[in-house]
Amino acid sequence: MRIAICIKQVPDSWAEKKMVNGVLDRVNVDVVLNDLDEYAVEEALRIAEAHGGNEEGGPNSVTVISMGPERATEALRKALSMGANNAILISDASLAGADALATSKVLATVISKIGFDLVICGTESTDARMSVVPAMIAERLGCAQLTFASAVKVDPLTQQVLITRVTEAGVDEMSGQFPAVISVVEKINEPRYPSFKGIMSAKKKTIDVMDILAVGVTVESSWSLVLDATPRPSRAAGIKVTDDGGAANQLVSFLSEKKLI
Amino acid sequence: MSRVIILADFIGGKNTKTTAELATAAARIGDVVAVVLAPQGQGSAYAAALTHGPIDTVVVVESESFAAHGVSAAADVLAQIIVSKEPVAVLIASHAFGKEVAGRVAVKTNSGIITDAIDVSADISATQMVFGGSTTVHSKISHGTPIITVRPNSISADLKQVSPVIEVLSCEITDGSRKSKITSSQPPVQGGRPELTEADIVVSGGRGTNGDFLAVEAFADSLGAAVGASRAATDAGWYPHSHQVGQTGKTVSPQLYVACGISGAIQHRAGMQTSKAIVVINKDPEAPIFEIADFGVIGDLFAVLPQATEGVLARKS
Ligand SMILES: Cc1cc2nc3c(=O)[nH]c(=O)nc-3n(C[C@H](O)[C@H](O)[C@H](O)COP(=O)(O)OP(=O)(O)OC[C@H]3O[C@@H](n4cnc5c(N)ncnc54)[C@H](O)[C@@H]3O)c2cc1C
Ligand SMILES: Nc1ncnc2c1ncn2[C@@H]1O[C@H](COP(=O)(O)O)[C@@H](O)[C@H]1O
Numbered sequence: 365m366r367i368a369i370c371i372k373q374v375p376d377s378w379a380e381k382k383m384v385n386g387v388l389d390r391v392n393v394d395v396v397l398n399d400l401d402e403y404a405v406e407e408a409l410r411i412a413e414a415h416g417g418n419e420e421g422g423p424n425s426v427t428v429i430s431m432g433p434e435r436a437t438e439a440l441r442k443a444l445s446m447g448a449n450n451a452i453l454i455s456d457a458s459l460a461g462a463d464a465l466a467t468s469k470v471l472a473t474v475i476s477k478i479g480f481d482l483v484i485c486g487t488e489s490t491d492a493r494m495s496v497v498p499a500m501i502a503e504r505l506g507c508a509q510l511t512f513a514s515a516v517k518v519d520p521l522t523q524q525v526l527i528t529r530v531t532e533a534g535v536d537e538m539s540g541q542f543p544a545v546i547s548v549v550e551k552i553n554e555p556r557y558p559s560f561k562g563i564m565s566a567k568k569k570t571i572d573v574m575d576i577l578a579v580g581v582t583v584e585s586s587w588s589l590v591l592d593a594t595p596r597p598s599r600a601a602g603i604k605v606t607d608d609g610g611a612a613n614q615l616v617s618f619l620s621e622k623k624l625i
Numbered sequence: 626m627s628r629v630i631i632l633a634d635f636i637g638g639k640n641t642k643t644t645a646e647l648a649t650a651a652a653r654i655g656d657v658v659a660v661v662l663a664p665q666g667q668g669s670a671y672a673a674a675l676t677h678g679p680i681d682t683v684v685v686v687e688s689e690s691f692a693a694h695g696v697s698a699a700a701d702v703l704a705q706i707i708v709s710k711e712p713v714a715v716l717i718a719s720h721a722f723g724k725e726v727a728g729r730v731a732v733k734t735n736s737g738i739i740t741d742a743i744d745v746s747a748d749i750s751a752t753q754m755v756f757g758g759s760t761t762v763h764s765k766i767s768h769g770t771p772i773i774t775v776r777p778n779s780i781s782a783d784l785k786q787v788s789p790v791i792e793v794l795s796c797e798i799t800d801g802s803r804k805s806k807i808t809s810s811q812p813p814v815q816g817g818r819p820e821l822t823e824a825d826i827v828v829s830g831g832r833g834t835n836g837d838f839l840a841v842e843a844f845a846d847s848l849g850a851a852v853g854a855s856r857a858a859t860d861a862g863w864y865p866h867s868h869q870v871g872q873t874g875k876t877v878s879p880q881l882y883v884a885c886g887i888s889g890a891i892q893h894r895a896g897m898q899t900s901k902a903i904v905v906i907n908k909d910p911e912a913p914i915f916e917i918a919d920f921g922v923i924g925d926l927f928a929v930l931p932q933a934t935e936g937v938l939a940r941k942s
Contacts, residue, residue, distance in 0.1 A: 400873070464738065465731060487721075490872065493755075493895075494740045495721060496728030499696060503729040508804035509697055512721055530866065531721035532822065532875060533636050534812040536695070540805035550873045551866070587737030587768035591750060594761050599917055602903075606910075607924025612932030615904065616940065618920045622902060624826070624881045625848060625937055 365415065365424045365481045365520050365542075367408045369448065370471055370501070371401040373432050373439035374491040387461040387590070397439040400486035402555035405443045407516060407548045408484045409556075415520050418449055423520070425449045427478060431459060431470050437571050445558035445566035452478070456576040463586040464492070468500035473581045474574070476505060482525070485547040487512055498547040508540030511547040627655035630712040632703060632726065633675060633683075634777075635661075637812035640671075642823045643718045645678030645782035647775055650745040651716050652679035652783070659789070660706055661685045662699055664692055672791050677784045683791045684710075690798045693807055696722060700729035701802035706794070707734050707770055714749050719774035720822070720875075727774045736769025743779040743878070743899065757891065758898035777822040779878050779899075813867045821851045821868060826881045827900070829853035829870055831893075833886015833907065833926055836863045840930040841885055847937040853877065853897075855887045871896035885926045889914025906930065 376394040405428065412424040428443040430436045431454040440451040454470050462470070475483055483505075485498040502509035510516075513527035523542040528535060530549060558566070576583070603618065605611050619625045629651040634643040644659065651657045659680045663671035668687040675683050684706060690698040703726060707715060715730065717723040719741045731738040742751035750765045751773050766772070821827060828850045830841035838852070845852045854864035856871060870877055872895040882900035887893060889905075889912055897903070898917060905918040906926045915921045922929055 464728065468728075468732070487873070493872075494728075494738075495724050496731075496738065496740060499725035499728040500732050502697070503700070503732045506801050506804075509725075510805050511696075511725065529807075532813065532867065533720075533722055534810060534867075536807045536811075537809045538695075538805055538807050544805070551860075584768070587766060588739055589765050589767045591763040591765055593755075593763075596754070596759060596761050598759075599903075599919070602915075602919040602921055604910075604915060604918070604921040604923065607922055607929055611922045611924050612929050612936055615920060615922055615929070615933050616936035618904075619881070619937070620940060622881075624902060625940060 365412065365518070366479055367412060367424065367426045368475050368478065368480045368483045369401075369404050369408045369426065369428045369443065370483065370485045370497070371405065371428055371430050371439055371443055372398045372489045373430065373436040374398045374489055395435065395438070397442045398486055398489050400488055400490065400550055403548050403550050403552055404484045404486045405446050405448065406553045406555040408482075409447045410553065411482070411516065411518050415518070418447070427452065429471060429474055430454070431462070431467055440571050441566055442558065444569045445562040446556055447562055449569070451569065451571040453571055453573045454576070454579055455573055458576055459583070459585055461585050462583070463588055464494050464496045464500060465587055466583040466585050468497050468504055469581060469583050470576070470579055471497070472501050472504035473579050475501070481523070481542040482518070483543070483545040485545070487547045487549050498545055502545035505543065505545065508544040510538050510540050510544050513546055513548050514551050516546060516548065516552070627713040628658050628710055629655045630658050630660055630707060630710060630715045632715070632717045632723065633659045633661045634718040634723070635671065640674035641718070641777070641820070642782060643777040644675060645784055646777065646780040647716045647718065648678035648680045649783045650775060650780050651714070653745070653747040654714055654749055656681045658682045658684055658710060658712065660703060662691045662702060663687050665689045668793060675789060677786055679783055679785060680787055680789045683789045684794055685791060686794050686796050688796070688798060690803065692810070694798070694803050694805065695807050696725040697729065697802040697805065698798050700726045700733065701798050702796045704730050704733035705796050712770060714771045714773060716745065717772070717774045719776045724774050727772050731769075731772045734770055734772070736772050737766035738772045739764055739766060740774045742773050742775045745773055745775060754899050757895050776876065776878065814865060818845065819849070819851045821853055821870070821875050822877055824851035824877070824879055826850035826883070827853045827870070827877050827879045827897075828883040828885065829855065829887060829897075830858055830864070830885050831855035831887030832857035832861075834858065834863065836861065838864060840927055844883070844930045844934045844937070847934045850883075855893050884914050885930060887914055888912045889917070
């Protein structure tokens with residue numbers, strides 16, 4: 365099987381984020397591999413390992429793909445050290461501030477060029493928080509969409525994929541044929557830590573860096589326009605009481621004053 | 626007058642409150658056309674559920690494909706309706722299904738998309754809260770038909786009674802939209818309490834409940850509230866995953882959020898930070914959740930909650 369994983373490098377969840385000229389300042393902030401994408405990397409490796417592994421010359425290969433600035437190589441390197449075989453970074457100044465439409469177009473083009481049986485994504489990037497890129501990739505590739513999976517079963521012989529989809533609408537069992545786009549929720553597995561051996565061998569793996577010309581697609585970076593962005597005044601310091609038996613009454617009075625009861 | 630399409634929000638066969646919220650925002654922009662995607666034979670019953678909110682026309686499409694193929698079939702039909710009705714905007718509920726449908730429709734119709742809006746104005750600009758609620762952003766779509774997903778419970782719905790014109794449409798669902806198949810479905814377990822994302826008040830419990838949600842539930846019931854849980858509580862199996870609030874659970878923005886025995890990890894805050902008022906009960910005065918509390922009690926939830934429940938019930942009687 366040829367498995368492609370889409371990962372994104374994002375600002376650390378704990379870092380303070382700022383907008384500069386209507387786009388997220390990605391330069392002056394600590395960045396990490398989107399933690400929800402670690403589950404995608406882990407699941408891809410587990411699928412490969414369950415069906416003959418992804419050693420050189422074996423039946424499976426796992427390619428990680430990211431679109432982002434040069435330094436997104438760090439996130440790709442992490443996925444390589446977890447055990448992925450190859451990495452592709454699409455990096456181009458014209459893609460700065462790209463929206464989900466542009467992102468999915470670039471990713472889908474690269475994925476269809478390299479050829480694939482499965483594409484595995486996280487459910488959401490912790491910065492954009494849109495949860496649309498996997499569905500858009502499936503739409504663009506015209507293949508099965510099996511998203512929000514809490515369990516994935518793959519049969520390389522029949523080329524069938526079964527997933528359990530968990531969303532606010534309940535729990536669905538779904539099936540589809542290769543090629544398919546999957547996104548996985550964080551309950552699906554426990555991502556591995558890169559081993560020392562993994563980290564060493566990742567250093568020797570090359571990351572294929574492409575610009576938009578090499579991808580061979582034209583995109584406009586964004587079809588949405590930020591009119592203004594204002595930091596919200598931080599919440600006024602609230603009331604804090606220590607319970608000595610009377611806090612519940614104060615709480616009820618507070619709720620009543622605020623007309624919440 | 627210009628038309629705005631909303632995708633009527635049905636979960637488990639039930640029209641949700643979100644439909645009227647979408648209609649309320651849409652009516653600021655133009656005539657409201659609500660698209661209802663119904664199982665075969667249930668079109669009239671589904672359409673008849675749209676009795677409240679400023680809806681002018683209901684367009685009903687019946688197909689077995691909606692249950693069998695989910696997101697891709699819904700997006701296929703919605704995109705066809707957009708092409709024929711030429712709306713100036715499309716509003717869809719911002720949850721997993723709604724966002725995925727919106728994403729595919731945006732690709733199909735070559736249109737820009739905004740997700741998770743908390744408001745939409747007459748000039749089709751959207752308000753979003755980003756970075757965990759720390760920044761308010763206004764944005765507009767510059768290409769195609771604006772596709773905007775709106776967070777449930779963030780627009781106060783105009784619930785006027787209506788009897789919209791009903792139009793039945795038939796649509797072909799293309800092969801490309803049948804590539805994945807839903808083989809079985811289990812709707813979410815609801816119980817007697819309001820739905821989390823629709824509730825005016827949410828009372829949540831975390832690891833501090835130590836698995837005992839009775840006090841949390843009793844307080845919730847005194848307030849007519851929904852019950853939420855932190856991931857620590859859902860991971861431990863103390864409460865169903867469908868009640869998890871946070872980044873990988875549900876995003877709620879009720880009038881009041883009560884966090885009991887929850888420390889306030891960034892992933893939890895991501896799902897509740899935009900609540901209008903926040904009350905916290907936590908033993909640890911250093912718990913980060915206090916930073917966003919309007920009213921915080923440093924205390925044991927097992928002592929405070931039962932008293933507070935009594936207090937609320939006493940005021941109500
Ligand atoms: C990828 C990822 C996604 C995640 N998504 C989510 C998500 O969607 N939602 C979510 O909630 N978390 C999420 N988390 C987990 C999050 O980081 C925290 O681990 C989790 O929110 C902690 O839950 P808690 O506050 O209940 O537990 P804890 O952090 O253990 O806090 C328990 C609190 O209870 C207090 N307490 C204990 N006993 C009592 C008592 N008797 N009375 C009063 N207070 C008491 C303690 O002082 C403490 O502050 C995610 C994590 C990751 C890595
Ligand atoms: N720039 C990107 N490069 C690679 N994968 C991405 C990128 N943006 C989003 N994705 C993938 O799409 C998923 C959902 O992202 P989003 O729709 O932005 O919330 C992520 O978890 C990633 O798997």
